[in-house]
Amino acid sequence: MVSRYYSAVDEQRVDRALVDAVFAEDARWVSPTGIVRVGRDVIADQQAKAVSMFRATHHVTSDYLVDIEGDAARLRANLTAMHLWGAGANDPAALESHFLAGGVFEGRAVRTDAGWRLVELRLRIVWRTGALPIHVDPESVR
Numbered sequence: 001m002v003s004r005y006y007s008a009v010d011e012q013r014v015d016r017a018l019v020d021a022v023f024a025e026d027a028r029w030v031s032p033t034g035i036v037r038v039g040r041d042v043i044a045d046q047q048a049k050a051v052s053m054f055r056a057t058h059h060v061t062s063d064y065l066v067d068i069e070g071d072a073a074r075l076r077a078n079l080t081a082m083h084l085w086g087a088g089a090n091d092p093a094a095l096e097s098h099f100l101a102g103g104v105f106e107g108r109a110v111r112t113d114a115g116w117r118l119v120e121l122r123l124r125i126v127w128r129t130g131a132l133p134i135h136v137d138p139e140s141v142r
Contacts, residue, residue: 001118002077002105006059014051019044023118024110030122032103055084061105071111079103079123085131099130 005022008014019040023029029037029046037043051057058081065076084098107121 001109001116002064002075002107002121003061006061006079009047009051010057010059012051014044014047016040016044019047023121024112027118028120030120032123032125053086055086057084058082073109073111073116075105075107075109077105079105083130097131099128101128102126 001022005018008018023040023043025040026038027040027043029043031037037046060080061077062080063076063078067074080100080102082098082100103123103125105121105123107118109116109118
């Protein structure tokens with residue numbers, strides 16, 4: 001589910017159909033800054049806005065650990081991601097127009113009549129380098 005989702009993000013195909021295919025109706029998506037978004041509508045809206053800030057992205061997930069108990073599962077995966085800022089998102093005088101980040105996904109999924117769906121996905125950033133967008137205070141990024 002995570003690989004399918006971030007493949008679509010990298011192809012800039014984030015829409016409600018994708019979110020419906022990956023997340024449960026009342027799913028929780030917890031951002032690296034700790035902001036919790038609940039429900040497919042909210043997740044789809046926020047993720048579409050986030051993807052629109054970038055000219056391109058490249059997410060590589062690896063080292064999946066999945067523990068299944070009946071119709072429930074816990075997962076963990078590593079992430080390395082590159083983001084190229086789109087027009088107007090970064091300082092045109094900056095030497096860099098991208099950032100790289102590495103982190104860890106943790107989540108829970110359930111088996112539904114439609115297949116496995118994420119009920120929670122949480123991303124914790126471990127490291128980051130590169131240019132911040134012009135609308136972000138560098139002191140607020142951890």
